[in-house]
């Protein structure tokens with residue numbers, strides 16, 4: 001009997017995650033985002049420029065694995081958000097919706113502490129805490145971003161449909177209505193000064 005092509009390559013079916021550093025031994029795509037790659041994402045442009053000249057640190061890395069492509073296939077990714085801040089705003093991912101809007105996603109926090117921001121198209125926002133072992137479900141039609149609020153790396157593992165795709169446009173246009181600041185008593189959810197007031201659903 002002929003096996004599906006993907007079974008010919010054990011490497012495509014089995015990968016190992018380094019639980020301390022977050023990398024995957026098998027991945028089909030890696031992304032490394034430094035401060036310069038995130039211009040316009042953090043609200044404090046001046047602090048962003050200063051960090052660029054002070055070593056341009058890596059904000060986060062992603063290892064993605066797509067074992068097979070197909071309408072019903074799954075793929076997975078690890079994300080490592082390093083500790084750090086741009087001004088008072090914690091290091092975080094760009095945030096996106098899925099090209100296939102209805103596609104959901106599941107995130108397991110492996111290590112560290114963070115917050116996930118979830119925002120609907122009409123601007124309703126929710127912030128969920130992340131700590132080692134937390135499993136979060138990102139519903140379809142919901143923008144998602146993860147924020148590292150601790151002094152160590154935030155490491156997550158996510159599974160989503162191979163057909164989901166990533167759409168950065170909406171979040172690039174509006175941002176999230178709240179940003180996560182380092183406050184005197186820990187992380188604080190504060191209004192994003194750059195968020196357009198024309199988007200429905202914002203409460204300030």
Ligand code: PAN
Pocket residue numbers: 062077078079093094095096105144145158160164165166
């Ligand atoms: C993740 C994200 C990853 C990086 O794999 O792509 O955490 O975040 P940004 O893509 O927003 O920069 C995922 O949610 N995939 O769908």
Ligand code: ZN
Pocket residue numbers: 096097098105144160
């Ligand atoms: Zn996603």
